[in-house]
Each structure stands twice: as C-alpha cells, then as structure tokens.
Amino acid sequence: MAHLLDAPAAGAAAADWDRRDPREVRRACRSRGYTGYTAGLAPGHVQANLCMLPKDWAEDFLLFCQRNPAPCPLIARSDPGDPRLPTLAEDLDIRTDVPRYHVFRDGAFVEEVTDITSLWRDDLVVFALGCSFSFEEALLDAGxxxxxxxxxxxxxxxxxxxxxxxxxxxxxxxxxxxxxxxxxxxxxxxxxxxxxxxxxxxxxxxxxxxxxxxxxxxxxxxxxxxxxxxxxxxxxxxxxxxxQLAVANAKPPFCITHAPSSMLVTDLRNASLAVL
CATH class of the missing domain: 3.30.2040.10 (PSTPO5379-like domain)
Known part of the structure; x- marks a missing residue:
C-alpha cells in the first residue's frame, strides 16, 4: 500500500504533485499514482467518506443518515448516475478520484480497486459524508x-x-x-x-x-x-x-464505498463546516 510519504503520481517524481492542493491530490488518485491514506493531504480541506448505492436503496440510506447524524453527517448527494459532486469540487469524478474503493455485492465485501469506471452504473447515487480528518486539523491547530x-x-x-x-x-x-x-x-x-x-x-x-x-x-x-x-x-x-456495517446487514445487491482512511479530498474548506 502506498502511503503519505512514498506515493508519487504515476510516471512522475513525488515532487511533481502538490500534496497541499486538493485538485492535485485527486489528479494523483486519478492517475493511480496515489493509493494510500489521505490523512494529512490537502490541509484545510474537507475529506469525505463515501457510499454509492442503487437508486432504489438510496432513500432508505438517506433516512439512515438523517437518523444517525454523528456517524453519517451528509455533506453531498448526487443525482442517480451522475459521478460528479459539484458542490464539493468542479473537476471531481467519483469514479477515479479516490485512492482506493471497496466493492460489496449482496452486503459482502468482494474486492478493493483503485478505479470504478468499469463498475459504474446509471442508477448509482453517491453519498458523501463528513470525515474526522477535518476536526483532526482543528485539534492540531489547538496544540x-x-x-x-x-x-x-x-x-x-x-x-x-x-x-x-x-x-x-x-x-x-x-x-x-x-x-x-x-x-x-x-x-x-x-x-x-x-x-x-x-x-x-x-x-x-x-x-x-x-x-x-x-x-x-x-x-x-x-x-x-x-x-x-x-x-x-x-x-x-x-x-x-x-x-459499511449497515450495508453488510442490509445486503444491497451492489454498493461501493471508500477504503478505510482513503477518502475523497474535496475543495471545501474545513472552516466552512465549523459552528462558531
């Protein structure tokens, strides 16, 4: 597994992409040049957990998020079949811009991949959920x-x-x-x-x-x-x-999530999610 200090973009030296820039991080993921944890990348920017489900499972999952806002703080939701989340980043393609994905069939984990283009379906709805990496930055800022x-x-x-x-x-x-x-x-x-x-x-x-x-x-x-x-x-x-635990119990026929601690890096600023 590539990690924070040893994963250059494909075909390039590690210095050839800026780990502070969320766009550069997504491009490195897109080129499969980075497949590790995203903690510490693009400081100041929101990272997101992901869950992608068929449309006929989406309303149940939305309700699950609404009833469990602490573990499932929803920050964005796509239209069915749309791999973009423009409120999180204009250039984002959910099929390629995450370091690693986990694929589930009938609730069971079946494989880990670095690109889901070939698995994408027109009925998939993307849910992006807030991630603790954002508050970790606030903890560090507080000393x-x-x-x-x-x-x-x-x-x-x-x-x-x-x-x-x-x-x-x-x-x-x-x-x-x-x-x-x-x-x-x-x-x-x-x-x-x-x-x-x-x-x-x-x-x-x-x-x-x-x-x-x-x-x-x-x-x-x-x-x-x-x-x-x-x-x-x-x-x-x-x-x-x-x-992911709820997906294992619900057993939808198909689901894709991020791999643990390998998040979607967005253009949103952490400060935008803080309550003063």
Missing part, C-alpha cells in the same frame, strides 16, 4: 497532539456494541475512532470537536473501552493506531465506517 499522525498512521477504528438507529433495510452497530489524550487535553479536545457537528462532532464515549464493547487490541480491518499510554484517556468519536 493537541495526535501521536498516530507522527507515526504515519490514522486513529484506531473499532466496532462498538451500540446500535445505530435503523432505517428501512439499514441497521447495524456504531463504528468509532479512538484518540488518546491526557485528561487536561481531553477536555480541550471535546470543546474543539463539538464545533464540528458536520464531521462527527464531540466524542460519543470517554474512558473505559469495555463500556461500549470495545477491545483496543481488536481494530476494524486492523485500521489505525490503538495505543494508549499511561496517564491518557481514550476518547471515541462516531466513525463514517458505520455505513
């Missing part, structure tokens, strides 16, 4: 450390025993991301992230992982860093991978 970023990783991802609110055919457990802080920093982290309800908002749980059915040694698809040092508190935020 709060995120050790996993220094290690080239992302926040650990876990499945809780908390039920999401069902909607139509969609139901499942809440997925969360975990970030550890010293107690005084934990208070500040709660304050900072509560200003970003469109990218998961404040934590859903603080402290004992077992109270929400989590074992820090058991990460969802082994994604992220689950290290908690002595004197730190684990804080848990609702995660945009929750829809």
């Amino acid at each position: 709060l450390p995120l050790r996993f970023l220094e290690r080239g990783s992302v926040a650990g991802v876990y499945v809780t025993d908390i039920d999401a609110k069902p909607a139509g055919r969609f139901h499942g457990k809440l997925a969360v991301t975990m970030r550890p802080f010293k107690p005084v920093d934990a208070i500040r982290a709660i304050q900072v992230t509560s200003r970003f309800p469109n990218v998961h908002g404040a934590p859903v749980h603080i402290g004992d992982p077992a109270a929400i059915g989590v074992d820090l040694a058991v990460k969802y698809k082994n994604v992220g860093d689950g290290t908690v040092e002595p004197g730190e508190l684990p804080l848990f935020w609702a995660c945009g991978l929750t829809p």
Whole structure:
C-alpha cells in the first residue's frame, strides 16, 4: 500500500504533485499514482467518506443518515448516475478520484480497486459524508497532539456494541475512532470537536473501552493506531465506517464505498463546516 510519504503520481517524481492542493491530490488518485491514506493531504480541506448505492436503496440510506447524524453527517448527494459532486469540487469524478474503493455485492465485501469506471452504473447515487480528518486539523491547530499522525498512521477504528438507529433495510452497530489524550487535553479536545457537528462532532464515549464493547487490541480491518499510554484517556468519536456495517446487514445487491482512511479530498474548506 502506498502511503503519505512514498506515493508519487504515476510516471512522475513525488515532487511533481502538490500534496497541499486538493485538485492535485485527486489528479494523483486519478492517475493511480496515489493509493494510500489521505490523512494529512490537502490541509484545510474537507475529506469525505463515501457510499454509492442503487437508486432504489438510496432513500432508505438517506433516512439512515438523517437518523444517525454523528456517524453519517451528509455533506453531498448526487443525482442517480451522475459521478460528479459539484458542490464539493468542479473537476471531481467519483469514479477515479479516490485512492482506493471497496466493492460489496449482496452486503459482502468482494474486492478493493483503485478505479470504478468499469463498475459504474446509471442508477448509482453517491453519498458523501463528513470525515474526522477535518476536526483532526482543528485539534492540531489547538496544540493537541495526535501521536498516530507522527507515526504515519490514522486513529484506531473499532466496532462498538451500540446500535445505530435503523432505517428501512439499514441497521447495524456504531463504528468509532479512538484518540488518546491526557485528561487536561481531553477536555480541550471535546470543546474543539463539538464545533464540528458536520464531521462527527464531540466524542460519543470517554474512558473505559469495555463500556461500549470495545477491545483496543481488536481494530476494524486492523485500521489505525490503538495505543494508549499511561496517564491518557481514550476518547471515541462516531466513525463514517458505520455505513459499511449497515450495508453488510442490509445486503444491497451492489454498493461501493471508500477504503478505510482513503477518502475523497474535496475543495471545501474545513472552516466552512465549523459552528462558531
């Protein structure tokens, strides 16, 4: 898997595309020159979780998002069959501009790909959901450390025993991301992230992982860093991978999502989602 520091655009040196520019990031994905995590790319810009479903499943999924705004904060929705999301970026093509995609058939994960042009259908509706990478930038700006970023990783991802609110055919457990802080920093982290309800908002749980059915040694698809040092508190935020759990239960005949932590990078500014 290519990662943040070792994935040049195809046929070019790493310096030939600007990792600070969301358009350049999407072009690198489009050329299959970048297939890694998107944490730290295009600072200041919103990144999005994705779920693409046939039109006759879209209304149920929309209702699932409306009933579960913490894990599923909807920021854009396409017309059926339209691979563009112009409110997020004018040049965006959802079929090529994400580092990696996960493909599901009848609710089961079947393959990971870097381009879905050959899989695209005229009845697919794209849902873009807010991502915690946006509030991570706000945490860093507030002087709060995120050790996993220094290690080239992302926040650990876990499945809780908390039920999401069902909607139509969609139901499942809440997925969360975990970030550890010293107690005084934990208070500040709660304050900072509560200003970003469109990218998961404040934590859903603080402290004992077992109270929400989590074992820090058991990460969802082994994604992220689950290290908690002595004197730190684990804080848990609702995660945009929750829809993937709901898809597995609903078993739509076809669905495409982003691969964990490989997001759609948009032209929206993080500041535009903050509540003052």
